[in-house]
Amino acid sequence: MDLRRWSSLLLPLVILGAAIALFQLANPLALLGVSPPPLEELTVERTVLDGDGIALKIRAVGSESMRIGQVMVDGAYWRFSLDPPGALSRGEVTWVRLAYSWVEDELHEITFVTNTGMTFGHTIEVAEATPRLNASQLSGYGLLGLFVGVFPVALGLCFRPALQRAGRNAFQFVLALTLGLLTFLLVDTLDAGLELGAQAASLFQGQVTVWLAALVAFFMLMAIGRRHGRPPNGRILAWYIALGIGLHNLGEGLAIGGAFAAGAGALGTFLVIGFTLHNLTEGIAIAAPVTHEPVPARVWGGLVAVAGLPAVLGIWMGAYAFAPHWSALFLGLGVGAILQVLVEVGDYLRRMSGTSGNSLVSGISSAGFALGVVIMYTTAFLVPI
């Protein structure tokens, strides 16, 4: 680029810098005649309960730096330490450690009192020891992830021979059913993402992150999927479905891991069976576009891994490294991926219907769609997270 082009790029930036400097020097806000105190806000991002007491990772998100004056546990001032100590600038994190003998299965209320006397509460709903990062707990959570993610998807794929033997109408019914369950997953993932986004420090604008990540993921996946000018179908479509479902299962894993870490989940065979039934249909969805295509075993393995293994990853993340803003981002991406497969499966169904002389919105497809939603909705009763 020549000098002229460079200067035309730099000039606005230079003027901006000068304007900021002028603003700081002249302080035109003084004309307003008010000097509001700095806004203080903080968010608890992680809670660790162990033999040493309670540790909380907090992030300051106020307008200026803030200081923790004292910390109460259940309405009592308690000896605490900050790591690192001192004032917290906007966006900075510190660990607050309290040598407090918390009571298992009971509720504890933490209150941070800042140096200006503002208070911020944080509730530990059910005190449970935080999972330890050791082989046995790690593999235990991993196994749980396999049960709720990988196993049901693999099981769902086993319906493929039945799909093959079914007629053309039955196949359309199954595709519509897939659309129904994908719609459920879309709403469910968006709901979970927005909920986590609300928990994230305001600095990260969690809910905006979810929407934007969803849109960006959707358009990028659409562009990649149709880069050759045709909509994906067959085996390629199966991969995309597996990806969308995988991101949804990552979110499910986050919820499960986070719930167990926080003591809010009732771990038991009931839950595992519930998730297995709930996620069984996900396998059917992946199998649907490749019903009439030969698929090698390693591809089956890959599809199951892409769709199911993120549940394991999600459970680990939820249990050990829970940070709502990252979770919100992943779930946002999941929403976009699910929306993409929803569009592509819908398009596939439209083309299929066209060749068989049915319209997209036929009795068969409506019934399939409704059944898909209903199955997902009712099996969700079984997973109390």
Next chain:
Amino acid sequence: MKIPRLNRRDFLKTWGWSLASTLSVTTLRPAVAETERPGRTSAYHPGAHEGRTGGMVTVGEVDHVRNGFDPSDILSSWATGKTSRLADGRRLREFLIIAVDKEIEIAPGIFFPAWTYNGRVPGPTLRVTEGDRVRIRFINYGSHPHTLHFHGIHSARMDGVPGAGEVAPGESFTYEFDAKPFGCHLYHCHSVPLKRHIHKGLYGAFIVDPAPELHAEHRVAASSRLLGSAENMRWQELVMVMNGFDTNFDEENEVYAVNTVAHAYVNRPIRIQRDRPVRIYLINVTEFDPVNSLHLHANFFDYYDHGTTLTPTLRTVDTVMQCQAQRGILEFSFSDHEPGLYMFHAHQSEFVELGWMSHFEVV
């Protein structure tokens, strides 16, 4: 009376503080030898006594120098005023009290935008004798109207309520009345809104010592209460104002204390000589909670409700409760005790856990 309006900040910078602190602490302090002053606190050793709290304590130490007052000094610093004789031979005591806004540290690292009398919370402990004429010049350098409302006997004009002795910012008023009845009383701001004006810090102790010549039947008891008398010198007298601070203005206190600073007497226990009796002037000004209380560990005391009698109104109790503005005198002794740390605190566990916890160091 109109006085020239000063810029508050300039006033503070130039001569306000030296005046206020001089009036409240130095000139008005009675001539009691430093070594004999009761309630002297032991040298501060950070963490020396934290073991007694089991970790349930505020972390750090309040900067009393920056605050401009020290709870350990407040315990036994009496403002006795400038004394002179009236034409009728009676004693006149003159005081100057200045209301100023001031940010104070009420627990380590927690600052409160207080309204104060003479820059301290509680305000100066005014100590007079029954029958004295009391004249208090009150200047308001605060940002809001304030009053001095005394719990005592006086005329309607001197009541210190809106319409009678309320002082606008930058103005002043002189309250005048006879000191009666004898007892342990208080004064506070009676401007509205009441809750805000009181809990922001506008209150203080007002002690009227009995005149022994008026109480022939209890002359010894009366003398022992008269500041500076031979009988009184034996006593270790402490003033304790039970207060609380609603730091986030949600009408619930975040910090409770005696004499403002949470855990002040945990970090520096109040030293008590066990061969001398102890008298506490206890006053409750806690806002938002219906009652406050004091419980003494390992000992019992006699209690004089409002301090207006010379015989106890309660005998041999170890806990007493007071509603807001209720007050009384506690008398007890550690003469039969072994030396050591003896706790005293509110017996509302909630208040204990939020700072109202203290220690006597009996030697």
